[in-house]
Amino acid sequence: MLRLGLFFVAGFLAVPFFHQPVLGVLHALAVVPFAPFNLSPTAPLGVPSLLSASFWGGVWAVVMLLVLRWDAHKPQPWIKALLFGGIALTTVALLVVFPLKGMGVDPAQLPGRFLIGFLLNATWGVGTLILARTLLPR
Numbered sequence: 001m002l003r004l005g006l007f008f009v010a011g012f013l014a015v016p017f018f019h020q021p022v023l024g025v026l027h028a029l030a031v032v033p034f035a036p037f038n039l040s041p042t043a044p045l046g047v048p049s050l051l052s053a054s055f056w057g058g059v060w061a062v063v064m065l066l067v068l069r070w071d072a073h074k075p076q077p078w079i080k081a082l083l084f085g086g087i088a089l090t091t092v093a094l095l096v097v098f099p100l101k102g103m104g105v106d107p108a109q110l111p112g113r114f115l116i117g118f119l120l121n122a123t124w125g126v127g128t129l130i131l132a133r134t135l136l137p138r
Contacts (some may be wrong), residue, residue: 003136
């Protein structure tokens with residue numbers, strides 16, 4: 001149970017320490033219109049966006065590290081973590097989360113949104129692995 005808790009913490013922290021800085025770079029380059037570290041409330045509970053994203057980062061970390069059968073004593077699956085974050089999280093965001101938030105699925109925007117999502121979420125995946133390796137005892 002401690003292991004799952006530490007997985008959650010690793011994914012939670014990967015959002016502000018890996019995902020959001022990349023979002024900041026994309027915002028600074030005018031690739032995305034929204035700034036990182038957004039604290040405006042999300043519906044329906046009014047939780048700040050950054051905390052909501054971090055919570056879901058923790059949930060997805062548990063899923064990712066269980067799917068990868070992660071073990072601190074084995075070689076680290078860097079590419080798998082990058083692909084899990086980049087593909088799985090981005091696909092769920094585009095096909096489930098965006099429609100639930102009323103953003104819809106516009107086929108013309110999918111390639112660009114997928115590329116941006118891949119960059120952000122792949123960084124989260126690698127960051128989660130780095131933090132998990134740091135937090136879990138060997």
